[in-house]
Amino acid sequence: MRIAVLLKQVPDTDEVRIDETKGVLVREGLGTIINPLDLHALEAALLLKRSRGVSVTALTMGPSQADVALREALALGADDAILLCDPSFAGSDTWATARALSTALSASGPYDLILAGEKATDGETGQVGPETAVMCKLPFSTYVSFFSVSDDSVTVRRTVEDGIETQQLPLPCLLTVLRDINEPSMPALSGKMRARRAHIREMDAGSLGLDPSTVGLSGSPTRVVRIFYPKVTRKTELFSGKEIDSGVGRFVEALRERSLIGR
Amino acid sequence: MSWRGILVIGEVRSGAIQPATMELTAKARVLADADGSKVTTLLMFDDIVSDPKECIGYGADTVVFACAPAFGLFNQDIQYRTVVHLIEKIRPAIVLASATSAGRTIMPAAAAVIGTGLTADCTGLEIDPENGDLLQTRPAIGGNVMATIRTSDHRPQMATVRPRTFPIPDPDQKRKGKAERLDVPPEILQSRVLPMGIEIQEGEGSNIQDMDVVVSGGKGMARTESFGMLHELASLLGGGIGASRAAVDNRWIGYPHQVGLSGKAVSPKVYIAAGISGSVQHLAGIQTAGYIVAVNKDPDASIFRVADLALCGDLFEIVPKMIEAVKRETEK
Numbered sequence: 001m002r003i004a005v006l007l008k009q010v011p012d013t014d015e016v017r018i019d020e021t022k023g024v025l026v027r028e029g030l031g032t033i034i035n036p037l038d039l040h041a042l043e044a045a046l047l048l049k050r051s052r053g054v055s056v057t058a059l060t061m062g063p064s065q066a067d068v069a070l071r072e073a074l075a076l077g078a079d080d081a082i083l084l085c086d087p088s089f090a091g092s093d094t095w096a097t098a099r100a101l102s103t104a105l106s107a108s109g110p111y112d113l114i115l116a117g118e119k120a121t122d123g124e125t126g127q128v129g130p131e132t133a134v135m136c137k138l139p140f141s142t143y144v145s146f147f148s149v150s151d152d153s154v155t156v157r158r159t160v161e162d163g164i165e166t167q168q169l170p171l172p173c174l175l176t177v178l179r180d181i182n183e184p185s186m187p188a189l190s191g192k193m194r195a196r197r198a199h200i201r202e203m204d205a206g207s208l209g210l211d212p213s214t215v216g217l218s219g220s221p222t223r224v225v226r227i228f229y230p231k232v233t234r235k236t237e238l239f240s241g242k243e244i245d246s247g248v249g250r251f252v253e254a255l256r257e258r259s260l261i262g263r
Numbered sequence: 264m265s266w267r268g269i270l271v272i273g274e275v276r277s278g279a280i281q282p283a284t285m286e287l288t289a290k291a292r293v294l295a296d297a298d299g300s301k302v303t304t305l306l307m308f309d310d311i312v313s314d315p316k317e318c319i320g321y322g323a324d325t326v327v328f329a330c331a332p333a334f335g336l337f338n339q340d341i342q343y344r345t346v347v348h349l350i351e352k353i354r355p356a357i358v359l360a361s362a363t364s365a366g367r368t369i370m371p372a373a374a375a376v377i378g379t380g381l382t383a384d385c386t387g388l389e390i391d392p393e394n395g396d397l398l399q400t401r402p403a404i405g406g407n408v409m410a411t412i413r414t415s416d417h418r419p420q421m422a423t424v425r426p427r428t429f430p431i432p433d434p435d436q437k438r439k440g441k442a443e444r445l446d447v448p449p450e451i452l453q454s455r456v457l458p459m460g461i462e463i464q465e466g467e468g469s470n471i472q473d474m475d476v477v478v479s480g481g482k483g484m485a486r487t488e489s490f491g492m493l494h495e496l497a498s499l500l501g502g503g504i505g506a507s508r509a510a511v512d513n514r515w516i517g518y519p520h521q522v523g524l525s526g527k528a529v530s531p532k533v534y535i536a537a538g539i540s541g542s543v544q545h546l547a548g549i550q551t552a553g554y555i556v557a558v559n560k561d562p563d564a565s566i567f568r569v570a571d572l573a574l575c576g577d578l579f580e581i582v583p584k585m586i587e588a589v590k591r592e593t594e595k
Contacts, residue, residue, distance in 0.1 A: 013543055036525050125383035133372070134375040139454075142364070142368045160337075160365070162461075162463055164464065169456050169457070170455050222414050223415065224411070225413045227408055228411075234555070238567065238573040239572075239574055240575035244584070255500065258475075258554070261592050
């Protein structure tokens with residue numbers, strides 16, 4: 001059995017700070033991490049590796065520095081790593097990303113199961129998983145908080161707004177997972193040593209047979225046309241010490257103004 | 264046939280058309296009036312549903328309903344192919360769905376098949392007066408930056424919209440419109456995905472995205488038991504319980520409650536943050552909240568910079584005072 005895990009390298013949002021005077025994010029010099037939810041997807045694959053002896057391939061699209069994320073995945077126990085790297089991939093939206101990923105999955109597969117995090121902390125779209133599945137013509141499920149694999153199917157539990165849904169999907173399929181699915185483990189020293197020497201397979205547009213004009217920014221149906229900073233309209237009323245009771249009074253007033261009490 | 268009009272993908276849960284569907288239908292009406300085109304709302308359900316014609320009062324010209332046993336339990340595979348089928352049939356210029364778990368699951372699948380763009384979790388939609396394109400605005404990285412996105416050369420233009428972004432007007436009972444049944448081809452109703460059931464979880468946790476009030480606890484709560492007072496405050500206000508990542512990481516409360524970048528984005532009328540310092544990670548999830556009340560002992564906490572009401576002091580003294588004050592007000 002072969003499992004592919006889709007990873008994304010994202011800025012470490014724990015390090016993001018706000019520039020007090022300009023009110024904007026300071027992104028310079030930020031470290032990068034594997035998207036936290038993708039680490040849960042990787043852990044789910046590694047748990048299957050331990051229990052059933054499957055092989056795990058980590059796949060990411062990004063600049064050459066994204067090999068750091070793949071080496072981390074190898075250190076954690078992935079058997080194999082593929083980097084989709086080509087200047088023409090730059091500026092991909094979710095559709096173009098899914099196109100490159102699905103082509104790479106077909107070229108390096110077949111896989112019995114493809115796992116990814118439900119969304120990335122930078123783009124926060126949650127779209128690449130379902131888009132990739134459909135382009136691979138695979139059934140898929142999302143918001144997965146538990147799954148169990150049998151010989152030819154997988155049973156998943158999805159945590160959604162009003163409860164937990166159970167679904168069964170045939171293999172192969174693609175699942176996007178939530179963080180409560182497992183607790184990611186830390187890499188062992190031996191894993192780190194092995195990862196440093198490991199070979200990372202690289203694929204570019206040419207080796208995937210993708211016309212550079214149909215990938216990246218030029219192959220993306222959506223375009224960011226404007227970036228702006230929302231006006232901060234909040235005017236903070238601060239209460240402390242002996243004034244707290246007046247602050248609590250203001251709280252009740254705010255509730256009343258919005259008809260949330262005294263209905 | 265050119266691409267024209269707006270299709271709203273409605274959401275029916277436990278036989279009820281969701282408020283977010285009315286919200287989107289009303290917003291679609293405003294957008295469609297820019298060029299005098301039509302609004303169609305799609306409802307997929309099995310047997311029971313509140314009156315489909317309800318959507319007409321909010322602005323739909325046509326309510327298309329797909330009624331089949333296969334729409335009983337959520338099946339993304341059947342729903343996205345039904346959406347694609349309807350898009351190919353009526354060729355709308357714009358397709359909107361709520362950014363709920365269902366909308367965020369079926370829309371990307373539909374967009375992938377059609378080969379068009381999709382913008383996630385929009386908090387602003389406008390028609391460009393120059394060329395009629397849909398301008399889709401969403402929070403980017405941490406919610407501190409807004410990005411406006413355009414799908415120029417592909418149709419339809421697809422977007423999911425964060426629930427509770429736009430006001431829901433009173434329905435116009437006199438508005439005329441029609442309800443049409445969609446005959447879904449049998450091959451679409453056959454699926455490789457087999458829904459087995461749903462355990463409905465009532466209560467404060469999982470549906471915080473639909474709540475008027477969310478009361479959240481963070482690191483300052485210090486232990487599971489102290490969430491008891493947040494539950495009390497939330498239940499007095501008919502609200503739900505949220506949490507920062509720190510509180511979830513400490514296992515004081517479950518992940519469905521997590522608000523922020525790796526959890527949920529919420530848009531309550533009032534958001535109460537107790538013992539939450541306000542990391543970028545957390546603030547991103549409350550950016551569209553109406554009124555933010557923060558309780559924190561650290562006067563320099565970032566949460567105070569985004570709060571409307573900052574109560575600086577010991578939350579174990581202040582929250583009980585808030586509870587008492589609400590009780591007094593309710594008993595009046």
